[in-house]
Amino acid sequence: MQRTRSRDLYRIAEAQGSYFTAKQAASLGDTASKRSYHVGVGNWVRELRGIHRLALFPSPPAPI
Numbered sequence: 001m002q003r004t005r006s007r008d009l010y011r012i013a014e015a016q017g018s019y020f021t022a023k024q025a026a027s028l029g030d031t032a033s034k035r036s037y038h039v040g041v042g043n044w045v046r047e048l049r050g051i052h053r054l055a056l057f058p059s060p061p062a063p064i
Helices: 002-015 022-027 032-041
Strands: 019-021 044-048 051-054
Touching (some): 002 019, 002 022, 002 051, 019 022, 022 032, 032 044
Antiparallel strands (some): 044 051
């Protein structure tokens, strides 16, 4: 189940230049505590309130 959610989130982020919203992550079953966990361990980068980037993608040349 987790692998499917991760794959789905990767696809969303890939289509959006590595970014995704908290709402998109929530639609896949990620809770606020899971989002905090992923940011804390470095899987996700919090760019702005409610906007994240998958850390495995290269950093963008300019901040959003």
